Amino acid sequence: MSLSALKVVFALCFLHAPFTQSHKNTITRDVAIIGGGSAGTFAAVRLRDEGKSVVLVEKESILGGHTNTYKDPETWVTVDYGVEIFHNQQLVKDYFNRLNVSWTIEVPNFGSSSPHYLNSSANSIIYESPDPREGLLAYAEQLAKYPSIERGFFLPDPIPEDLLLPFGQFLAKYPGIGNAAYTIFQYGQGLGDFLNQPTLYVFKNFGLDIIQDISTGFLVTTSSDNYEIYDHATKVLGPDVLFNGQVVSTQRRDDQAIELDIETPFGTQVVVAKKLLIAIPQKLDNMNHFALDTREANLFGKFENTGYYTSLVKNTGLPTNFTSYSVSSGAPYNLPTLPGIYSIFATAIEDVFDIKYGSPHSVPDDFVQNEILSYIKKLQANGYAEKVSGEPEFVAYKSHAPFELTVSRDRIAKGFYNDLYSLQGHRNTWYTGAAFHTQDSSMIWNYTESYVLPELLK
Ligand SMILES: Cc1cc2nc3c(=O)[nH]c(=O)nc-3n(C[C@H](O)[C@H](O)[C@H](O)COP(=O)(O)OP(=O)(O)OC[C@H]3O[C@@H](n4cnc5c(N)ncnc54)[C@H](O)[C@@H]3O)c2cc1C
Structure with a gap:
């Protein structure tokens, strides 16, 4: 083929490819x-x-x-091990009704009424969980000063110093809230270095609506299968x-x-x-x-981001209805050090436990999984779980890193959210x-x- 013929072919390709x-x-x-x-x-x-x-x-x-839902292949019982609860609000009800997802209102039940408080060695520590009610009232009083942040990052101008304080310093300034610190920490799972996060992020994660719903009930799917929302949405969107x-x-x-x-x-x-x-x-x-x-x-x-990881584990030897929260004796408000386990809950599926893990930054999945498995071994060694034949096994695991996206208090102060x-x-x-x-x-x-x-x- 001659050079000019090649040029013609090239030009035709060039002209036609994008059009096609x-x-x-x-x-x-x-x-x-x-x-x-x-x-x-x-x-x-x-x-x-x-x-x-x-x-x-x-x-x-x-x-x-x-939203992560696991369905037991034998019984078809479902467990939400990602997003679980919604607010009792008209907009949520309208959305669920639109998608033909049946809902109900439920006051939360956090597993066993006598949970274990365990340290990172899976040893029980002497910890009298304080009654958080008065602390929550004092916290709600502070939250009520900033109604606009319940709707978005609509920050007062100038930004009040309290919203910028690391949450640990905010707690020191308002000691009446201290008894609720552990409760807020567990509800706000995923916030990473909780006491060093600007108070703004804690306020936004654990706002007035949550405090209200704790006593009057959250909205949940009747089926305990939150994936139903997305299954129905998939059909609507086709x-x-x-x-x-x-x-x-x-x-x-x-x-x-x-x-x-x-x-x-x-x-x-x-x-x-x-x-x-x-x-x-x-x-x-x-x-x-x-x-x-x-x-x-x-x-x-x-x-910057935190890391949050969720899993369902079977063959643990843990007793039915076992619940544990991680604590660290001697640490401020007994909060555990992260990276580490937040909590272990029994689920609706026998011998399947929901284990949540958190970190101030992303960590590799194999690291998180090894930590969870070695913690179960410690529970077995310490007599909280029976020794079982075979190893504990993940039936589901999901990394949610990057989870909370945050910026430093200086950047918040300089108007990051307006920008x-x-x-x-x-x-x-x-x-x-x-x-x-x-x-x-x-x-x-x-x-x-x-x-x-x-x-x-x-
Ligand atoms: C374990 C866990 C439990 C939680 N429990 C609750 C709860 O009970 N109630 C509650 O209200 N909230 C809960 N949350 C918080 C919940 O995550 C948020 O309310 C909500 O899911 C955040 O919505 P989003 O759309 O911003 O992010 P996501 O729901 O994470 O959605 C982001 C989507 O974008 C997709 N995506 C990411 N990158 C790309 C890309 N480059 N291209 C295309 N797609 C991409 C992802 O796959 C994902 O589907 C929980 C979170 C976790 C991790």
Whole structure:
């Protein structure tokens, strides 16, 4: 073939390849949503119901994010070992009713009424768990000063020093709350270095709604199968979900359509959308395919994260209804050192125990799993569990790292959250999820409904 013929062939290939690709694989939508966890799934269903066309891109093969449900293969009994409870709020009820998920209100029952308080060697320590009620009242009094933070990172200006204090110092300043510190620590599992976190994050994780629901009841699925929410949402959304999808490149320009290349098991899918909603953990390394500008990269690059891990373990030899909480005698408020085990609970499946593990930073999965297994061995050696034939075995394990996304108190003081929220709408892109409010599905749905959807519906 002559050189000129080669040039013609080359030119034809060049001209036709992009046309063929976009003709074949391009879909056009009002809103492209990235991340099919709690926030992204809610947004997709609500936007569809309001008449918008959507596509939801989820990197896993199922929706639900931190929602993990295990179904016993023999009895079909289900155990939620990720997200368990929701707030008793109209918006949550409306969402569940929309998805035809039956719900009920339940006052929490935290396992055995006489739990073990065990140290890191799995030895019982003498620990009289203080009655937290008065401490919780004193804590609620402080929370009530900042109603706007129950709705989002809407911080008073100037930001009160109390919200910036490491929580340990805040407790020292308000000693009346001390008796509730351990309860707040266990409810706020996943916060990492609890006493060093700015008080703002503790307030947001353990807010007034939770205090109210502890006494009047949380909303739970009647089936004790929270995956039902996402199973039903998957059916509602149908082919508008791209499972096992990863954004590999993005074009974002002000006031113009967003273009995304998404790798799926069926090839590359091009999505052209009027607006983009990002509902994945906004850590820089998870955002690097979204063509970030300097302003965005600077903000997302500031996030640090904790690690939170959940597992179901069988063949432990632990007695039915065994419950233990980790403590460290002599430590402030008896809080255990992390990385370490938070708690062990019996589940609705006999001989399957729910074990939660936390860390101030991400740690490798094999490290967490070894720690959990060696702790069970210590429980056996110390007589809390019977010696059984065979080894303890994971029936389920899930890493939820990166979990809590936080920034330092200095950055909060310098207006990090004002800057973060000012990204809403910047380059046709909006954000939701835990980093934009708190690790709480009901609260995230409220934030999304009130502050994000109105913009996407314009
Ligand atoms: C063990 C555990 C127990 C909890 N218990 C409760 C509870 O009882 N009640 C409660 O309200 N909250 C609970 N939470 C907090 C709960 O996690 C949050 O309320 C909520 O799930 C956060 O929603 P989200 O959408 O921000 O994140 P997620 O639910 O984690 O969703 C993010 C989604 O994005 C996907 N994703 C990530 N990166 C990408 C990418 N690059 N491309 C595409 N997709 C991506 C993920 O796979 C995931 O599906 C719990 C969390 C954990 C870990």
